[in-house]
Amino acid sequence: MADEGQAVSSTNLLILGVIGGLILVYLSTVNATIGPLFACLGGVCAILWGSDAIRRVASYGLGTGVPSIGYMSLGAGCVAALAGLAVGAQFNLVIAGPVLALLFGCIIGLIIAVVAKKIVGMKIPVLERCTTELAGAAALSVVAFSAAIAGSIDFTPILNNVVATGFIALLFILNTMAIQHPYNACLGPNEDQVRTLKCAASTAFLSMIIVGICTIPLGHSAWLLVVVVGLIGWIIAFRSFVQASYEAAASVKWSGLWPKTED
């Protein structure tokens, strides 16, 4: 039901998340100053993709609230992200880490969705596809922000700069909020995909600002670049989100509420 009449097709957002996210994460290794910025933008792509996936699955009504599936996907995503990077490191294939993380996230998501459908008896037709995408997006966003904080996609620097320092717990909650908040905030009878995505962009850039601050211990000027770009992105996204909300509110004020379709 949510797939019809979408302004932005879910396939385009999937491509943005997977291809855009992965390319930007890999670009993070080119230069120590500009690298974290690319990695953060990769995280933003993944969050946009994830919040669209959550929008599609939660529009059916999960019965447990929108945040629950967000927390679950990040729970799976964090484990998948670390597993992907670890397997890459063990086989001396650091370059494969982010792809493996994304793949592992999708696998965990798919299995959980199948369990939820076959054993628990959830009746949401898009559950498998959306949970798979969601856990993949969660894993990719964790990898991207970790790469920004550690300044590398190698497992050991990420362990020392992200896991040992406890930033991983921050990323867990930060990415959960960025992915689940947009639809949770915008849902309702006049929910509109473009407005939700604008909200998603604003939460993603807001997360990017915080990740930028976490990059300070790295000891070079990369953090300033991330914070400034994040701030500009947040102002643009949040401004357009507020404007879209005003426009939607004006349409109600001028033409009244929608006629009741029930009864």
Added chain:
Amino acid sequence: MDLIMMLLIIIAGVCMGAGVHFIPVGGAPAAMSTATGVGTGTAMLAAGAGMTGLITAASLEGAGLGLILLAGAIGSMMMMGITMLFGNFIYVFGVGVVPSSGKVEKDPITGLPQAAYKTPGTEGHGVPTVSFVSGIIGSALGGIGGGMAFYAVQEMAKNSTLFAGNMPVIIGVAAICSIGLFFVNSVVASYNIGGTIEGFHDPKFKRIGNGALASIIASLVIAIFIALIVGGI
């Protein structure tokens, strides 16, 4: 050794999933005092109880399994008990309703009648004694699960060459993997109960078998990926 630890992770996952079935999750209706339980969703309640358990368990890092489990259970039980107690203060003195169950005629523990105190049009309100006791049992299970998962991942990571005995990294990995396991199991369990439940006296509690089976499979998958992180098998 790793296989035993993986088995512990699966048992921990089942404890977490089963624990959610005991916790009186009221959701949005309870927030408006129109259903029994604490007025928030499973993710919040389970996360609060689970993470407190995890922190108290992690504070005993280096101790034996029994002590870690006990610490986890006590931390979780305290968090859940305080939440339910103060929730009840607000329901009784703020909203002005009597804690009563909507699912049973008589409280199975105190034997007090419930229906007479239930506001018409609601499914009960507040946290009655039976739900409180149930919540304490559930949070104990959740805390035991959290502590067990933390212990198991930590033991696996300690023997791993990848971490080279770096304790801050090992604790970080153990904590984030346990949190991940916790959220996956608590959300799958909350799907199983359909969002809200009053406690072990609720008819929905009978679905716990399905929930446990779902938790076993989900935990097995997470355990395999945790083994990949620590480079086991």
